[in-house]
Structure formats: C-alpha cells, structure tokens
Amino acid sequence: METQPDPDNEKRRLTPQVQSHLGKQLQTMYADIVAQGVPERLAALIRRLDDQTAPTAAAPTSKA
C-alpha cells in the first residue's frame, strides 16, 4: 500500500492508531509471559517457604 510522503509526519508520528497498535503489542507480549504460568522453580520456592513457616502440630521432637 502506497502512502504519500508527509512532511509533517515527524511531528504526528504518534497517532492514536499507532499508539493503540503499540499498546496491543505490549499487552500481547505481556500476556504471552503471563500465560506461561509459574515456573516449577518458583512454585517450589513458595512451597518451601510455606513449609518452613508452617506451625508444627506434632509434639516437639528432641534433638540432642
């Protein structure tokens, strides 16, 4: 598709259409990463942290 060269284009480069397009690209990129979910490495970390701070229900074991 041909467009006429626009000498004022430098100033009007960021049109609402362009801005919208860039916004969608950014959101798509972001959504792609979010769709990957939680890597096992980080899920395991949270589980480990959670286990370490969980209250102990059993009688305390004596460790000499």
Add this chain to the structure above:
Amino acid sequence: MSTDPAVRDAMLAAVPGLRAYAISLCRNVDRADDLVQETLLRAWGHVDSFQPGTNMSAWLFTILRNAFHSEYRKRRREVADSDGVYAASLKSQPEQTSRLQFEEFREALGQLPIDQCEALVLVGASGFSYEQAAEICNCAVGTIKSRVNRARTRLAQIMAINNTDDFGPDREHSAALTGYEIR
C-alpha cells in the same frame, strides 16, 4: 510463626505478572526468574510489613523494582539475551511475519531507557494506575506520565511507524520505510 495461606496464594498468583515485569527489565528469562526469586525471598522475610487489605501486587512489584535497581540493573547490559532464551520462550507466534514484527517490538522496547520502559510496562501492561505506578517507582505521578509519553514516542520512532493504516508491514516494507527516503 505461621503465614496466612491467603498471603501465600496471593504471592503465587502474582508470580506471572512479576515475571513479565522482570523480563521487561532484565531482557533475559533466567535473570528475570532470579530476580523474581529474590523478590519472593525478600517479601516472605518482610511479610509482617505488608498491610493486609492493601494491594499485595503493588507491594511485590515495589520489592522487585527495588531489588532490580539495587542489584540487577548494572548487570543488565552484560547479560543480553544473546542465546535467544527469551525469544524461545515466546511460543505463541506461529506466523513468520507476526513473529518478526513481535521481535522488532521487543527489541525496540529493550532500547528504551529503563525508567521509560518500566513506566510503560507498569501502566500499559501490568494493569496499574498512574498513581500506583508512581508509588512503585517512588516518584511523582507527573513523572510517570512523562516517562510513559516519552516511551511511546520513542518506541514509535524506533519502529519507524509512519502515519499509515497498514500496521503489518513485511520486512521489506519496514526496511523501505526506515532506510530509504520515499519521494
């Protein structure tokens, strides 16, 4: 000491968004996951400082941002994603042309100054308001707004998007727009 399961679940739920923000900053998936891990460790260690009822996501993003600026920022340029780990992680671009366009955008984003990039991501993708982004970045709302505006303008310049309604140029067309004068 026990931790409220709701806190643990909230942290887990925040991880995907934290990763996306971290990848935007670090431009490398491994470094980003390191940063998120550091963030979770710090958050867990300071969970008492989190005020229930306030925005946990914003709190976590603030911790991540502080960790990035204090430890990871100086290493950002040393660990550019030269082995394509980041690109390989984006599997949902089956079309050749759209993937090229996507990588073009990703590279353009990576060329932004960090302050502009993070402001744009927080407001344009992470779902925070200008006010929340300003709190996360510890600056004035007006500063965030100007950074976002500069980021958008700079992105458009880098990608050489002209005032056209064809937003899916092929590589040849892009090259023609960016490299040659059109008379």
